[in-house]
Amino acid sequence: MGKKSDAYEAELERLQILLVETQAWTIDEGKKTLIVFEGRDSAGKDGAIKRITEFASPRQTRVVALPKPTEREASQWYFQRYVPHLPSGGETVIFNRSWYNRGGVEPVMGFCTAEQHEQFLRDAPRFEQLLAGGGVTIIKLWLDISKKEQAKRLEERVEDPLKRFKVSSLDAEAQTRWDAYTAARDEMLAETDHKAAPWTVVATDDKKTARLNIIRHILRTIGGPGGRADRPDAEVVFGAAKSRERLFR
Amino acid sequence: MGKKSDAYEAELERLQILLVETQAWTIDEGKKTLIVFEGRDSAGKDGAIKRITEFASPRQTRVVALPKPTEREASQWYFQRYVPHLPSGGETVIFNRSWYNRGGVEPVMGFCTAEQHEQFLRDAPRFEQLLAGGGVTIIKLWLDISKKEQAKRLEERVEDPLKRFKVSSLDAEAQTRWDAYTAARDEMLAETDHKAAPWTVVATDDKKTARLNIIRHILRTIGGPGGRADRPDAEVVFGAAKSRERLFR
Amino acid sequence: MGKKSDAYEAELERLQILLVETQAWTIDEGKKTLIVFEGRDSAGKDGAIKRITEFASPRQTRVVALPKPTEREASQWYFQRYVPHLPSGGETVIFNRSWYNRGGVEPVMGFCTAEQHEQFLRDAPRFEQLLAGGGVTIIKLWLDISKKEQAKRLEERVEDPLKRFKVSSLDAEAQTRWDAYTAARDEMLAETDHKAAPWTVVATDDKKTARLNIIRHILRTIGGPGGRADRPDAEVVFGAAKSRERLFR
Amino acid sequence: MGKKSDAYEAELERLQILLVETQAWTIDEGKKTLIVFEGRDSAGKDGAIKRITEFASPRQTRVVALPKPTEREASQWYFQRYVPHLPSGGETVIFNRSWYNRGGVEPVMGFCTAEQHEQFLRDAPRFEQLLAGGGVTIIKLWLDISKKEQAKRLEERVEDPLKRFKVSSLDAEAQTRWDAYTAARDEMLAETDHKAAPWTVVATDDKKTARLNIIRHILRTIGGPGGRADRPDAEVVFGAAKSRERLFR
Numbered sequence: 001m002g003k004k005s006d007a008y009e010a011e012l013e014r015l016q017i018l019l020v021e022t023q024a025w026t027i028d029e030g031k032k033t034l035i036v037f038e039g040r041d042s043a044g045k046d047g048a049i050k051r052i053t054e055f056a057s058p059r060q061t062r063v064v065a066l067p068k069p070t071e072r073e074a075s076q077w078y079f080q081r082y083v084p085h086l087p088s089g090g091e092t093v094i095f096n097r098s099w100y101n102r103g104g105v106e107p108v109m110g111f112c113t114a115e116q117h118e119q120f121l122r123d124a125p126r127f128e129q130l131l132a133g134g135g136v137t138i139i140k141l142w143l144d145i146s147k148k149e150q151a152k153r154l155e156e157r158v159e160d161p162l163k164r165f166k167v168s169s170l171d172a173e174a175q176t177r178w179d180a181y182t183a184a185r186d187e188m189l190a191e192t193d194h195k196a197a198p199w200t201v202v203a204t205d206d207k208k209t210a211r212l213n214i215i216r217h218i219l220r221t222i223g224g225p226g227g228r229a230d231r232p233d234a235e236v237v238f239g240a241a242k243s244r245e246r247l248f249r
Numbered sequence: 250m251g252k253k254s255d256a257y258e259a260e261l262e263r264l265q266i267l268l269v270e271t272q273a274w275t276i277d278e279g280k281k282t283l284i285v286f287e288g289r290d291s292a293g294k295d296g297a298i299k300r301i302t303e304f305a306s307p308r309q310t311r312v313v314a315l316p317k318p319t320e321r322e323a324s325q326w327y328f329q330r331y332v333p334h335l336p337s338g339g340e341t342v343i344f345n346r347s348w349y350n351r352g353g354v355e356p357v358m359g360f361c362t363a364e365q366h367e368q369f370l371r372d373a374p375r376f377e378q379l380l381a382g383g384g385v386t387i388i389k390l391w392l393d394i395s396k397k398e399q400a401k402r403l404e405e406r407v408e409d410p411l412k413r414f415k416v417s418s419l420d421a422e423a424q425t426r427w428d429a430y431t432a433a434r435d436e437m438l439a440e441t442d443h444k445a446a447p448w449t450v451v452a453t454d455d456k457k458t459a460r461l462n463i464i465r466h467i468l469r470t471i472g473g474p475g476g477r478a479d480r481p482d483a484e485v486v487f488g489a490a491k492s493r494e495r496l497f498r
Numbered sequence: 499m500g501k502k503s504d505a506y507e508a509e510l511e512r513l514q515i516l517l518v519e520t521q522a523w524t525i526d527e528g529k530k531t532l533i534v535f536e537g538r539d540s541a542g543k544d545g546a547i548k549r550i551t552e553f554a555s556p557r558q559t560r561v562v563a564l565p566k567p568t569e570r571e572a573s574q575w576y577f578q579r580y581v582p583h584l585p586s587g588g589e590t591v592i593f594n595r596s597w598y599n600r601g602g603v604e605p606v607m608g609f610c611t612a613e614q615h616e617q618f619l620r621d622a623p624r625f626e627q628l629l630a631g632g633g634v635t636i637i638k639l640w641l642d643i644s645k646k647e648q649a650k651r652l653e654e655r656v657e658d659p660l661k662r663f664k665v666s667s668l669d670a671e672a673q674t675r676w677d678a679y680t681a682a683r684d685e686m687l688a689e690t691d692h693k694a695a696p697w698t699v700v701a702t703d704d705k706k707t708a709r710l711n712i713i714r715h716i717l718r719t720i721g722g723p724g725g726r727a728d729r730p731d732a733e734v735v736f737g738a739a740k741s742r743e744r745l746f747r
Numbered sequence: 748m749g750k751k752s753d754a755y756e757a758e759l760e761r762l763q764i765l766l767v768e769t770q771a772w773t774i775d776e777g778k779k780t781l782i783v784f785e786g787r788d789s790a791g792k793d794g795a796i797k798r799i800t801e802f803a804s805p806r807q808t809r810v811v812a813l814p815k816p817t818e819r820e821a822s823q824w825y826f827q828r829y830v831p832h833l834p835s836g837g838e839t840v841i842f843n844r845s846w847y848n849r850g851g852v853e854p855v856m857g858f859c860t861a862e863q864h865e866q867f868l869r870d871a872p873r874f875e876q877l878l879a880g881g882g883v884t885i886i887k888l889w890l891d892i893s894k895k896e897q898a899k900r901l902e903e904r905v906e907d908p909l910k911r912f913k914v915s916s917l918d919a920e921a922q923t924r925w926d927a928y929t930a931a932r933d934e935m936l937a938e939t940d941h942k943a944a945p946w947t948v949v950a951t952d953d954k955k956t957a958r959l960n961i962i963r964h965i966l967r968t969i970g971g972p973g974g975r976a977d978r979p980d981a982e983v984v985f986g987a988a989k990s991r992e993r994l995f996r
Contacts, residue, residue, distance in 0.1 A: 013909070016909060017908045017909060020908060020909060020911050020912065021908075023912075024911060024912075030324060032324075032325075032326075055909045055910070055911075055912065056912065057912040058812055058912065059814060059912075065805055067806060070568075072337045072338070073337075075279060075281075075337045075338025075339070076281075076335065076336075076337050076338070077332075077335055077379070077380055077383035077384070077385060078383055079383075080332055080333070080335055080383075083326075083328075083329055083332040083333070084329075084332070084333050086325065086326055086329055087325075088321045088322075088324045088325045089321070089324025089325070090324070119382060123379055123382060126375060126378075126379060127379060129375075130326070130328070130372055130375060130376060130379075133368060133372060134325075134326035134327055134328075134329075134372075135326070136326060161764045161767060161768075162760070162763060162764060162767060162802045163802070164767050164771060164802075165767065165770075165802065165803065165805065165806075262660070265660060266659045266660060269659060269660060269662050269663065270659075272663075273662060273663075304660045304661070304662075305663065306663035307563055307663065308565060308663075319817075410515045410518060410519075411511070411514060411515060411518060411553045412553070413518050413522060413553075414518065414521075414522075414553065414554065414555040414556065414557075528822060530822075530823075530824075570835045570836075571835075573779075573835045573836025573837070574779075574833065574834075574835045574836070574881075575779075575833055575877070575878055575881035575882070575883060576881055577830075577877070577881075578830055578831075578881075581824075581826075581827055581830040581831070582827075582830070582831050584823065584824055584827055585823075586819045586822045586823045587819070587822025587823070588822070617880060621877055621880060621881075624873060624877060625877060627873075628824070628826070628870055628873060628874060628877075629824055631866060631870060632824035632825055632826075632827075632870075633824070
């Protein structure tokens with residue numbers, strides 16, 4: 001391992017220790033934490049979640065990645081199938097993709113109507129406001145990858161026998177419909193960024209830096225003992241609503 | 250059986266047939282129906298629900314009467330434990346008491362804080378608007394009994410060996426705290442009556458008339474083939490927000 | 499109402515009071531009770547269950563009528579989908595049809611293979627022995643109707659607008675495949691009658707007598723205060739394994 | 748990293764690729780796989796599970812580590828709370844501790860009666876035979892650590908801030924009651940080893956060798972494309988029933 005990698009490992013460990021301290025505190029205080037990971041395919045969601053949960057309390061931590069809705073679920077109130085997974089007191093729940101499917105893959109791939117898409121963009125903040133009012137800390141992360149880096153990662157995946165279960169039939173569309181995904185993302189970030197549950201955009205072409213930034217942002221947002229960690233690098237992490245234009249040029 | 254009773258049985262059967270027709274239609278159309286029964290102890294909720302569900306489709310009908318929350322549930326977002334029971338497409342769900350516990354028994358008996366009560370009154374309409382926007386028809390019924398009639402029914406219960414499981418340790422409070430319950434009800438009806446899910450108040454001192462009025466109101470609200478039923482008696486059923494003062498003198 | 503009917507109503511009420519006493523006792527003692535209702539279409543299962551549950555404790559009583567298995571459930575261990583519904587301490591659970599679908603409608607209609615049928619007949623008693631060893635009182639009732647009476651009831655159903663949701667596309671098969679159902683029933687009763695969970699066969703052409711006999715049998719089997727009820731009529735209720743030949747001539 | 752470590756990494760990757768191939772096959776074939784991890788505290792269960800699931804299909808893999816039973820669950824049939832987690836077709840479920848709690852920690856710590864313990868030892872094989880008959884491949888692994896190595900690991904844990912959530916109030920008892928745990932283990936392995944679900948004992952003082960042996964054993968037992976992997980080292984992995992005496996000297 002090179003020097004840069006050693007520095008990453010050391011910093012990651014330091015932050016993971018802070019995560020452990022922070023979670024011990026959220027458990028004691030009975031705080032409810034919800035972390036939503038969104039972003040294009042191969043943007044680094046799984047890898048970041050793995051580092052966050054590596055030393056987390058198994059009892060009080062859940063990673064939720066729902067399969068596509070059954071016919072019955074598709075007939076229900078849109079948010080219904082997500083609600084049973086929300087955190088109870090003391091729990092940290094990480095959504096690996098979430099209700100924001102309806103802000104991205106669904107409209108882009110034609111899995112929902114334009115009307116459902118619009119309604120979702122109106123309802124999501126209202127739904128989240130209710131949760132926040134009920135004491136849920138909501139951290140919404142958009143992991144942002146460049147078109148070139150995504151192309152590289154998707155290609156590598158196909159060739160790696162260990163990544164067989166990461167390869168999806170939708171992968172090809174990620175590049176083909178790049179611009180449609182960009183437009184959907186921009187609209188989603190603009191429409192669903194609100195005070196009770198703001199978006200934070202993280203550039204992830206450099207995976208390691210991204211992971212460190214994500215953990216720092218989580219520590220800072222939850223507060224508590226881990227909040228004494230370094231502030232995230234202002235050049236890398238942006239509040240979505242305010243400075244999207246700077247990141248997405 | 251006397252003449253009056255015969256007329257009731259005949260009308261009940263007529264309305265139950267309309268309910269069957271209506272439900273066949275809501276199943277075909279994939280409509281979601283949520284009926285919320287609220288009211289003081291012994292106001293006639295169980296009896297009315299029994300008549301409504303007597304010939305309903307067992308597959309597409311559910312009566313939900315949740316026990317008091319576990320410690321874990323009590324730590325969650327207030328509406329969370331109700332959400333899994335909401336209707337899927339084609340289903341009719343009847344809540345025998347509901348989230349409105351926090352608008353009545355909880356504040357009156359001191360099971361929630363004043364702040365939680367206030368927040369509930371603010372949040373309930375917002376929550377219901379989301380459901381309504383998701384295609385759920387919400388029918389909220391307040392079954393209204395007089396103090397004297399309640400006293401009589403609670404007394405009869407105690408003496409009837411078949412009603413053993415209806416008797417509750419809270420029954421005594423229903424009369425003792427009558428005025429506190431009245432105040433809570435008035436505030437609740439005023440604060441949570443809204444276009445997407447209005448309250449309907451039904452006088453239930455006369456059980457049979459009440460049942461017929463309730464079914465008529467349900468048929469009319471759902472619409473469909475059963476909507477061709479007679480209009481409910483305007484002297485007995487009121488829209489809560491508009492004419493509460495007339496009923497509750 | 500005639501004299502005979504009055505006598506039925508009086509006896510039913512007496513037995514229902516005993517059911518209430520018995521359930522209060524099973525709740526206090528934390529006993530787990532499982533009642534399985536099986537029998538051909540229109541044999542009277544719903545009507546009997548209705549009388550048993552009419553005054554039962556809503557909190558501690560559940561009637562379970564599972565829809566046909568989803569594809570996922572069909573891929574699981576056969577008994578898996580039934581297990582979450584088994585009674586906890588103090589609960590009475592009534593299965594309106596049960597795992598015995600695989601002893602009747604499934605082999606007759608070709609919904610399972612001959613091998614699955616055989617395996618089921620071997621496994622059911624073993625599964626039930628485990629439950630019984632875990633403290634579950636299992637009462638298995640076969641409601642027995644004659645071919646002629648079934649024909650009459652199925653016909654009446656079709657004409658009654660209140661029974662619309664009782665009519666099933668399989669109804670026609672009940673008469674057409676009468677003998678296949680008889681053979682399946684005989685094999686099932688012979689193979690799955692065992693000490694820990696014996697079958698009891700009840701003749702149901704006379705609905706009222708059947709209901710009274712069923713309740714008496716339940717009271718007697720559970721024991722407790724309700725067990726002081728009259729013994730069931732030995733001419734009507736039989737232990738399946740011992741005297742099937744007498745009933746099914 | 749040293750030479751030995753490099754060899755481990757290389758072999759681990761080779762086996763993980765075989766696991767991926769094997770799972771792709773079990774998914775295609777709709778096979779149900781249940782892997783039960785048992786063993787004393789710090790025997791290496793979590794670490795082994797982590798390597799097995801690292802590249803597994805998230806959709807078809809579940810790791811189940813149930814919290815201690817609620818009061819309601821404790822009143823149920825003992826196996827009831829485990830059943831909903833059993834694998835559906837194509838799924839691999841890993842139990843990190845299981846119903847075998849009642850063969851170890853419960854009798855040793857006095858959390859169950861002697862009678863419940865005995866009944867469990869009788870019932871577990873019967874229950875597993877039913878599952879196996881229902882097409883579930885059951886792999887039961889006992890991870891075997893020495894008293895000295897356990898002492899070392901438990902001590903290290905306490906000092907490592909990243910292992911805070913691994914430290915349990917029962918840890919101290921693991922050493923104090925070492926012999927009682929040994930006796931319980933020996934009885935459990937003897938009584939619950941049977942053809943449909945045999946035990947395999949793995950020595951885990953050397954973590955890396957243990958992980959490789961465990962994966963090899965899983966590949967071999969499931970069969971399919973991964974079954975072409977090297978046979979496990981006969982000096983390290985034993986069939987419990989036959990050669991327990993050799994390992995546990």
